[in-house]
Amino acid sequence: MRIKLLGWTELVALLLLSSGFVVPVFTRSVLAYSVLNQAFVGVIAAESVWIMLRMNLLSFATPAFMAIGGYTVAIAGQHNITDAFLMTAAAFLVPALVAVPLGALVLRLRGTYFVLVTFVLSQIMQLLIFETPGLTGGSNGISGVAAVTLFGAELGTNRLVLEYACGLAMVATLITGVLTRYFHQHFAGIEENEILAESLGLAVWRYKALGFVVAAGVAGLAGYSLVNMLLTAHPSSFDSSTAVDFIAYTIVGGRVSILGPVLGTGALVFATNLFGTHGQYAQGLYGVLILVVVLAARGGIAGSMAALWRRVS
Amino acid sequence: MDQFVQAALIGISLGAQYALLALGFTLIFGILGVVNFSHGGFYMLGGYVAYSCVAFLGLPYPLAVLVAVAATAALGWVFELFLLERLVDDHLATLMLTLGLYLVISTGLLTVFGPLSMEFAFPVTGALHMGPIYVPRENLIVLAVCLTAIAALWLVLYRTDLGRGLRALADDRAVAMAQGLRPKLLFPLAFAIATGLAGLTGALVTPILSLSPGVGDPVLATSFLTVILGGLGSLEGAALAAFVVGIVEAFSSVYFGGSIGALVLFVLVLLLLVFRPTGLMGRTVRGA
Numbered sequence: 001m002r003i004k005l006l007g008w009t010e011l012v013a014l015l016l017l018s019s020g021f022v023v024p025v026f027t028r029s030v031l032a033y034s035v036l037n038q039a040f041v042g043v044i045a046a047e048s049v050w051i052m053l054r055m056n057l058l059s060f061a062t063p064a065f066m067a068i069g070g071y072t073v074a075i076a077g078q079h080n081i082t083d084a085f086l087m088t089a090a091a092f093l094v095p096a097l098v099a100v101p102l103g104a105l106v107l108r109l110r111g112t113y114f115v116l117v118t119f120v121l122s123q124i125m126q127l128l129i130f131e132t133p134g135l136t137g138g139s140n141g142i143s144g145v146a147a148v149t150l151f152g153a154e155l156g157t158n159r160l161v162l163e164y165a166c167g168l169a170m171v172a173t174l175i176t177g178v179l180t181r182y183f184h185q186h187f188a189g190i191e192e193n194e195i196l197a198e199s200l201g202l203a204v205w206r207y208k209a210l211g212f213v214v215a216a217g218v219a220g221l222a223g224y225s226l227v228n229m230l231l232t233a234h235p236s237s238f239d240s241s242t243a244v245d246f247i248a249y250t251i252v253g254g255r256v257s258i259l260g261p262v263l264g265t266g267a268l269v270f271a272t273n274l275f276g277t278h279g280q281y282a283q284g285l286y287g288v289l290i291l292v293v294v295l296a297a298r299g300g301i302a303g304s305m306a307a308l309w310r311r312v313s
Numbered sequence: 314m315d316q317f318v319q320a321a322l323i324g325i326s327l328g329a330q331y332a333l334l335a336l337g338f339t340l341i342f343g344i345l346g347v348v349n350f351s352h353g354g355f356y357m358l359g360g361y362v363a364y365s366c367v368a369f370l371g372l373p374y375p376l377a378v379l380v381a382v383a384a385t386a387a388l389g390w391v392f393e394l395f396l397l398e399r400l401v402d403d404h405l406a407t408l409m410l411t412l413g414l415y416l417v418i419s420t421g422l423l424t425v426f427g428p429l430s431m432e433f434a435f436p437v438t439g440a441l442h443m444g445p446i447y448v449p450r451e452n453l454i455v456l457a458v459c460l461t462a463i464a465a466l467w468l469v470l471y472r473t474d475l476g477r478g479l480r481a482l483a484d485d486r487a488v489a490m491a492q493g494l495r496p497k498l499l500f501p502l503a504f505a506i507a508t509g510l511a512g513l514t515g516a517l518v519t520p521i522l523s524l525s526p527g528v529g530d531p532v533l534a535t536s537f538l539t540v541i542l543g544g545l546g547s548l549e550g551a552a553l554a555a556f557v558v559g560i561v562e563a564f565s566s567v568y569f570g571g572s573i574g575a576l577v578l579f580v581l582v583l584l585l586l587v588f589r590p591t592g593l594m595g596r597t598v599r600g601a
Contacts, residue, residue, distance in 0.1 A: 106587060115408065120579055120583050124583065131576060247412070248416075280420075281420055285420075290409055
């Protein structure tokens with residue numbers, strides 16, 4: 001069995017994401033920067049959802065792990081630790097470590113029960129943030145988070161923040177891509193029929209646990225990117241209802257390949273911004289798109305494009 | 314002591330409301346195997362329909378409540394029949410469909426009624442004073458209606474052929490179908506009953522609490538909590554758990570304040586879900 005570490009879908013995804021380095025060459029528009037920034041955060045979060053979906057598990061816990069990653073960075077910033085490499089590692093590792101014991105507990109559950117437990121997890125995280133004002137600032141959050149530094153230089157300008165978010169999204173895509181490529185057949189086996197996979201000798205719990213832990217780490221990177229963009233860690237940024245947005249990005253984009261979360265996030269974040277100051281109406285669009293994708297176009301954007309390509313060629 | 318009795322009364326009143334929501338939620342899961350993410354949406358819709366009937370059509374409140382029940386049940390019936398039915402055996406797909414519907418309902422209400430809360434007051438005000446204990450009349454009425462609805466649901470499910478059919482489908486769909494029961498007829502009906510109950514709760518409770526787009530989110534969370542606690546799909550469990558949740562919530566808010574009570578409940582539910590996924594009543598109702 002030959003295992004490829006990255007396929008063409010991952011490379012296309014990375015190429016699309018690298019737009020974050022290209023766009024600032026052409027424009028200084030604050031709106032463009034803001035939309036791209038939101039998209040980069042969304043892509044990372046959607047990739048976290050997507051990793052679990054590869055095993056047919058729908059996770060609402062993304063905001064919880066984002067909060068752990070985001071608050072880790074904000075608290076470190078209060079202690080003047082701002083090094084980019086160190087912070088990226090911490091934002092990935094701390095949520096991943098928290099996910100180890102949690103995964104041992106919740107991965108005993110399948111299907112519906114898993115969905116419910118992840119929903120409960122993100123509610124608990126919200127309440128925990130409010131109940132620990134000493135650590136997390138409670139309902140005020142932690143504001144004035146120090147800008148990240150790379151080799152001692154502060155990444156403080158809008159353009160550098162954008163490029164840094166872009167870099168984080170590419171790192172997350174690399175991690176997600178390598179994980180899902182390397183364990184492609186294992187994940188596919190679990191997705192197809194978990195009981196059959198287990199009876200054929202696959203240590204299902206091992207791969208589910210690995211997926212859960214990496215998905216938590218990737219979500220942590222999304223939280224980091226969000227906090228770095230806002231320079232604030234606030235409970236409302238990690239509200240449990242945002243999980244629905246990331247799920248919408250992933251489902252609408254398509255779950256067949258990593259291009260799904262990337263394209264889905266790009267399309268929906270762009271569409272949300274078309275609503276301008278009436279962003280709250282975007283959720284209705286998400287709802288309609290979810291209905292359409294589930295009923296009529298199961299592959300989402302990426303799947304439909306692939307089907308179209310096959311028909312043309 | 315007075316405070317204790319007061320908290321207990323609030324708890325029972327909350328419990329009855331939660332029971333109505335949780336029964337609908339668990340009915341849908343037990344019979345169809347669908348986790349209904351749009352349950353909070355039907356609650357909101359019930360509230361807004363009742364509000365519109367009173368404010369724009371000038372209907373008396375009790376009639377408005379009935380219209381709300383009919384409207385939410387009808388929407389539930391149509392949604393099940395035309396959309397959900399096609400993918401009813403796919404857990405993930407039905408979950409996504411109900412989530413999509415919830416987003417559409419809440420955005421629809423936001424578009425029509427705007428983001429502010431409505432001025433929707435319960436027609437009966439005042440309170441009963443029993444010595445030092447003070448009970449708002451509106452809570453008593455809501456409690457009475459909720460208990461009546463729960464009793465009616467029990468009668469339908471356990472004393473009629475329709476109820477026997479529904480419970481048979483929940484127990485074992487293949488055998489029930491072999492006996493001649495038709496899911497295509499009964500599923501939309503079960504879904505309509507459940508969404509009608511959510512609509513009824515919304516129409517009853519939103520005048521007392523508040524009515525704005527977004528009130529559906531906590532409703533969904535509470536329904537989840539209650540239903541998990543009671544055991545997914547178990548009707549008796551849901552009713553029992555609803556009163557547990559209501560009473561814990563009432564006592565913790567009276568004695569501790571803040572969100573400690575909710576946190577304790579959530580952690581309790583998390584542990585229960587992990588170590589005893591069948592819930593308080595301990596019966597496996599449906600593999601999931």
